[in-house]
Amino acid sequence: MTPEGLIGHTITVSRPAGVNRYGDPLPATEHTIGDCVLAPHGSVEITERSDQVTTHLTVYTRVDADVTATDRVVLADGTRWQVSGEPQRWRNPFTDAGGVCQIDLERVTG
Secondary structure (H helix, E strand, O other), X not given: OOOOXXXXXXXXXXXXXXXXXXXXXXXXXXXXXXXXXXXXXXXXXXXXXXXXXXXXXXXXXXXXXXXXOOOEEEOOOOOEEEEOOOOEEEEOOOOOOOEEEEEEEEEEEO
């Protein structure tokens, strides 16, 4: 089943694994998070000395999603995004069950 519109997406979280004793990067670990809502919210174009576009996207998913500020996210279309800041976790104040995790993403091209 293909997601329709902005609802029902699966994202792949790529987490850096650090470096070995020689300073070489270790392979990143990956895991997926399903049932995400994607909410694009604009881009900024810088044309001084280069053509660079910074695009922003917000992902909403379950409150306990395994994602951190240092992770990268790959969408189903193959685009790679950097998590921008700490994911915000909003718990339901009435039932203490459920809630939502807001993940702000950024991608720079050019």
